[in-house]
Amino acid sequence: MANGIEALANLTGLPESEVQRIADEVRANLARLNACGAHTFVRIEPAPPTRPKYRCEACGGAVDHHAYRWYALGLEHARGGAQS
Structure with a gap:
Protein backbone atom coordinates (compact mmCIF):
# COMPACT_ATOMS: atom_id res chain seq x y z
CA MET A 1 0.00 0.00 0.00
CA CYS A 36 -2.13 31.75 18.24
CA GLY A 37 -3.98 33.25 21.20
CA ALA A 38 -6.12 35.70 19.27
CA HIS A 39 -6.25 36.05 15.52
CA THR A 40 -6.46 39.38 13.75
CA PHE A 41 -7.16 38.47 10.14
CA VAL A 42 -6.57 40.79 7.20
CA ARG A 43 -7.40 40.03 3.60
CA ILE A 44 -4.46 38.90 1.49
CA GLU A 45 -4.23 41.03 -1.63
CA PRO A 46 -4.40 40.53 -4.50
CA ALA A 47 -7.02 37.85 -4.19
CA PRO A 48 -9.72 36.63 -6.54
CA PRO A 49 -13.01 38.25 -5.45
CA THR A 50 -14.75 34.90 -5.17
CA ARG A 51 -12.01 33.11 -3.21
CA PRO A 52 -10.30 35.58 -0.87
CA LYS A 53 -7.79 34.43 1.74
CA TYR A 54 -6.92 36.01 5.05
CA ARG A 55 -3.68 36.11 7.05
CA CYS A 56 -3.46 36.57 10.82
CA GLU A 57 -1.31 39.58 11.69
CA ALA A 58 -0.37 37.95 15.00
CA CYS A 59 0.77 34.46 13.92
CA GLY A 60 1.09 34.65 10.13
CA GLY A 61 -1.30 31.73 9.62
CA ALA A 62 -3.62 31.87 6.63
CA VAL A 63 -7.21 30.70 6.13
CA ASP A 64 -9.68 30.60 3.28
CA HIS A 65 -12.82 32.71 3.17
CA HIS A 66 -14.99 30.00 4.73
CA ALA A 67 -12.79 29.62 7.80
CA TYR A 68 -12.52 33.39 8.13
CA ARG A 69 -16.30 33.83 7.94
CA TRP A 70 -16.95 31.21 10.63
CA TYR A 71 -14.23 32.69 12.86
CA ALA A 72 -15.69 36.20 12.46
CA LEU A 73 -19.20 34.89 13.14
CA GLY A 74 -17.96 33.15 16.29
CA LEU A 75 -16.44 36.39 17.54
CA GLU A 76 -19.68 38.21 16.82
CA HIS A 77 -21.66 35.57 18.74
CA ALA A 78 -19.24 35.77 21.67
CA ARG A 79 -19.83 39.52 21.87
CA GLY A 80 -23.58 38.90 21.85
CA GLY A 81 -24.03 40.69 18.55
CA ALA A 82 -25.35 37.89 16.35
CA GLN A 83 -28.66 36.11 16.40
CA SER A 84 -28.72 32.30 16.26
Whole structure:
Protein backbone atom coordinates (compact mmCIF):
# COMPACT_ATOMS: atom_id res chain seq x y z
CA MET A 1 0.00 0.00 0.00
CA ALA A 2 1.35 3.43 -0.95
CA ASN A 3 1.88 6.13 1.65
CA GLY A 4 -0.22 9.31 1.45
CA ILE A 5 2.48 11.39 -0.25
CA GLU A 6 3.06 8.73 -2.89
CA ALA A 7 -0.68 8.28 -3.44
CA LEU A 8 -1.24 12.04 -3.86
CA ALA A 9 1.74 12.30 -6.21
CA ASN A 10 0.32 9.51 -8.34
CA LEU A 11 -3.15 11.08 -8.30
CA THR A 12 -2.03 14.63 -9.15
CA GLY A 13 0.98 13.94 -11.32
CA LEU A 14 3.13 16.16 -9.09
CA PRO A 15 6.54 14.94 -7.98
CA GLU A 16 6.57 13.44 -4.47
CA SER A 17 8.95 16.19 -3.37
CA GLU A 18 6.38 18.84 -4.34
CA VAL A 19 3.54 17.01 -2.58
CA GLN A 20 5.76 16.70 0.51
CA ARG A 21 6.58 20.43 0.38
CA ILE A 22 2.88 21.30 0.21
CA ALA A 23 2.06 18.92 3.08
CA ASP A 24 4.82 20.46 5.21
CA GLU A 25 3.53 23.95 4.40
CA VAL A 26 -0.01 22.99 5.42
CA ARG A 27 1.21 21.46 8.70
CA ALA A 28 3.27 24.56 9.53
CA ASN A 29 0.31 26.84 8.77
CA LEU A 30 -1.97 24.77 11.00
CA ALA A 31 0.61 24.81 13.81
CA ARG A 32 0.84 28.63 13.60
CA LEU A 33 -2.94 28.98 13.70
CA ASN A 34 -3.34 26.54 16.60
CA ALA A 35 -0.65 28.27 18.66
CA CYS A 36 -2.13 31.75 18.24
CA GLY A 37 -3.98 33.25 21.20
CA ALA A 38 -6.12 35.70 19.27
CA HIS A 39 -6.25 36.05 15.52
CA THR A 40 -6.46 39.38 13.75
CA PHE A 41 -7.16 38.47 10.14
CA VAL A 42 -6.57 40.79 7.20
CA ARG A 43 -7.40 40.03 3.60
CA ILE A 44 -4.46 38.90 1.49
CA GLU A 45 -4.23 41.03 -1.63
CA PRO A 46 -4.40 40.53 -4.50
CA ALA A 47 -7.02 37.85 -4.19
CA PRO A 48 -9.72 36.63 -6.54
CA PRO A 49 -13.01 38.25 -5.45
CA THR A 50 -14.75 34.90 -5.17
CA ARG A 51 -12.01 33.11 -3.21
CA PRO A 52 -10.30 35.58 -0.87
CA LYS A 53 -7.79 34.43 1.74
CA TYR A 54 -6.92 36.01 5.05
CA ARG A 55 -3.68 36.11 7.05
CA CYS A 56 -3.46 36.57 10.82
CA GLU A 57 -1.31 39.58 11.69
CA ALA A 58 -0.37 37.95 15.00
CA CYS A 59 0.77 34.46 13.92
CA GLY A 60 1.09 34.65 10.13
CA GLY A 61 -1.30 31.73 9.62
CA ALA A 62 -3.62 31.87 6.63
CA VAL A 63 -7.21 30.70 6.13
CA ASP A 64 -9.68 30.60 3.28
CA HIS A 65 -12.82 32.71 3.17
CA HIS A 66 -14.99 30.00 4.73
CA ALA A 67 -12.79 29.62 7.80
CA TYR A 68 -12.52 33.39 8.13
CA ARG A 69 -16.30 33.83 7.94
CA TRP A 70 -16.95 31.21 10.63
CA TYR A 71 -14.23 32.69 12.86
CA ALA A 72 -15.69 36.20 12.46
CA LEU A 73 -19.20 34.89 13.14
CA GLY A 74 -17.96 33.15 16.29
CA LEU A 75 -16.44 36.39 17.54
CA GLU A 76 -19.68 38.21 16.82
CA HIS A 77 -21.66 35.57 18.74
CA ALA A 78 -19.24 35.77 21.67
CA ARG A 79 -19.83 39.52 21.87
CA GLY A 80 -23.58 38.90 21.85
CA GLY A 81 -24.03 40.69 18.55
CA ALA A 82 -25.35 37.89 16.35
CA GLN A 83 -28.66 36.11 16.40
CA SER A 84 -28.72 32.30 16.26
